[in-house]
Amino acid sequence: MHTHLKLIFVLLALSVASTAVAQTSQADQDKEELKMAALEALMSAPSDLALPLVIKVLNGNNSDNLKESALFILSQIDHPDATAKLLEFARSGDGGMQLEAIRMIGINGEDEAIAGLTDIYAAGDADVREAVLEAYLIADDVEGVFNIAMNTQSEDEYEEAVETLAAMGAHEALSKLREAKGPSDALITAYIISDNDAELRKIALDGSDIELQIEAIEALGIVGANDADAVLVEIYRSTASEDIKEAALVGLLIGDHDDAILALYRASNNVVEKRDLLEALVVMDSDSMMEVIEEALGDQ
Amino acid sequence: MNNDEKKLCDELNLAKEIPAPADMQRRWHDSIDRAVRHEYAMRPEPARPFNFTSFFWGAAVTAALVAGIGIGAFFTAGPTAIQPNSIVAQNTSTANSAVPGAFTRSLRVHLRDTQQNIASMPIESAEDRTLLVLQIIQQNRIFERAAEQNNSDGLARVLRAFEPILLRLAVDNIAAEDADALREQLAFEFRVMLTKLKRDTSNDTHST
Numbered sequence: 001m002h003t004h005l006k007l008i009f010v011l012l013a014l015s016v017a018s019t020a021v022a023q024t025s026q027a028d029q030d031k032e033e034l035k036m037a038a039l040e041a042l043m044s045a046p047s048d049l050a051l052p053l054v055i056k057v058l059n060g061n062n063s064d065n066l067k068e069s070a071l072f073i074l075s076q077i078d079h080p081d082a083t084a085k086l087l088e089f090a091r092s093g094d095g096g097m098q099l100e101a102i103r104m105i106g107i108n109g110e111d112e113a114i115a116g117l118t119d120i121y122a123a124g125d126a127d128v129r130e131a132v133l134e135a136y137l138i139a140d141d142v143e144g145v146f147n148i149a150m151n152t153q154s155e156d157e158y159e160e161a162v163e164t165l166a167a168m169g170a171h172e173a174l175s176k177l178r179e180a181k182g183p184s185d186a187l188i189t190a191y192i193i194s195d196n197d198a199e200l201r202k203i204a205l206d207g208s209d210i211e212l213q214i215e216a217i218e219a220l221g222i223v224g225a226n227d228a229d230a231v232l233v234e235i236y237r238s239t240a241s242e243d244i245k246e247a248a249l250v251g252l253l254i255g256d257h258d259d260a261i262l263a264l265y266r267a268s269n270n271v272v273e274k275r276d277l278l279e280a281l282v283v284m285d286s287d288s289m290m291e292v293i294e295e296a297l298g299d300q
Numbered sequence: 301m302n303n304d305e306k307k308l309c310d311e312l313n314l315a316k317e318i319p320a321p322a323d324m325q326r327r328w329h330d331s332i333d334r335a336v337r338h339e340y341a342m343r344p345e346p347a348r349p350f351n352f353t354s355f356f357w358g359a360a361v362t363a364a365l366v367a368g369i370g371i372g373a374f375f376t377a378g379p380t381a382i383q384p385n386s387i388v389a390q391n392t393s394t395a396n397s398a399v400p401g402a403f404t405r406s407l408r409v410h411l412r413d414t415q416q417n418i419a420s421m422p423i424e425s426a427e428d429r430t431l432l433v434l435q436i437i438q439q440n441r442i443f444e445r446a447a448e449q450n451n452s453d454g455l456a457r458v459l460r461a462f463e464p465i466l467l468r469l470a471v472d473n474i475a476a477e478d479a480d481a482l483r484e485q486l487a488f489e490f491r492v493m494l495t496k497l498k499r500d501t502s503n504d505t506h507s508t
Contacts, residue, residue: 041495043492043496072489072492103461106461108457109457134464137460138460138464
């Protein structure tokens with residue numbers, strides 16, 4: 001009986017305690033939601049009134065979630081102190097706060113803050129570097145990404161910068177990179193993404209690296225420029241290399257240029273070559289396939 | 301195929317399966333991968349029929365129509381709405397002050413509808429979620445371009461900044477708690493931008 005009373009008492013105590021914890025947790029959540037609503041409302045206030053309050057939230061003992069939201073408000077305030085605070089967090093913030101501050105610098109777009117990204121990139125780890133590239137993309141700062149691509153010694157970083165330039169549609173910067181650093185696999189991919197057939201054409205006609213040349217020729221078919229078929233046919237006809245010929249055929253196949261392949265078929269007197277071209281028409285499920293077969297039968 | 305055609309195919313070895321050399325196969329696979337990536341990049345919307353039975357898609361289509369009409373109105377109203385003398389220098393965000401009203405209104409509709417769509421997003425269905433996010437991204441890019449054309453760089457940057465977050469949300473294997481956090485972040489940023497747009501519009505009205 002005594003044990004039962006003890007057990008009931010413990011259960012009651014636990015119940016009261018859990019209710020109290022739940023109430024505290026609910027109260028904390030309510031408080032957080034109220035602070036978040038207040039932050040939002042700050043956006044309708046004049047900058048000079050909003051700024052000190054946002055900085056107070058950032059310096060105070062608040063949750064990371066609330067502080068990250070405060071950083072967004074800060075990015076929308078046109079004031080040198082707001083820019084300075086963003087830079088401060090981007091340089092010395094912890095983990096998520098630092099990455100969020102870097103993103104906000106991109107959104108803020110102030111020249112001084114954007115200029116500060118160079119050092120942050122150089123001192124940062126892989127996550128920070130990725131965040132900096134994203135900030136440049138948000139700010140549409142081609143020069144920042146171009147400088148990273150030009151100065152990095154790391155192949156991975158170079159590729160990421162090139163990829164970012166492609167996403168930004170930075171044709172000129174990507175052309176300059178080819179001139180400065182030579183063609184590369186990363187650049188070919190970037191030219192495909194940014195639909196830059198002019199640069200692909202240069203690599204496709206440059207015989208200094210046959211592997212890259214082959215990739216560029218095939219890429220011309222992927223990009224599908226207006227006269228890609230004519231260029232690929234010209235490459236096919238003018239080369240003595242079987243690999244280049246094969247790449248041009250692949251380019252025509254990917255680009256769905258069955259008329260061009262048909263023309264090559266009809267112009268050829270070589271049975272082996274004709275067979276390859278007919279195979280390509282079969283793979284493409286071309287309407288010309290049966291026509292070609294009938295023509296060939298007629299010749300027999 | 302008649303007999304003659306079969307005979308020719310046999311002669312040309314078309315019927316026989318001749319394995320291509322390994323390096324050639326690798327190159328073909330690489331090319332196909334690249335082609336697929338390119339197709340994906342060029343077509344943010346997967347070619348798939350809409351499920352019109354879903355209320356969710358109904359809302360998305362409505363949002364697209366409203367935004368489309370808004371953008372149409374913006375481009376139509378563009379030349380008459382942008383008056384050099386209407387730029388108000390008193391506000392700190394002068395770039396936004398010059399934004400035509402039609403654009404601002406349609407942007408507000410876009411932000412509000414996107415906010416609602418993201419809030420009611422089907423987290424459990426990765427495919428539906430991805431499709432919706434890709435639609436939102438496409439619409440977002442339209443507004444981003446409109447903001448750029450209107451010299452509203454600040455708005456263009458914010459709209460551009462939404463895209464990486466949206467892309468993270470579209471990932472197949474995102475954990476429910478991560479998706480919730482991203483949705484909350486986007487919801488907050490949308491609300492802040494709506495407040496800012498309202499403030500700027502209000503300032504314009506008061507100063508003109």
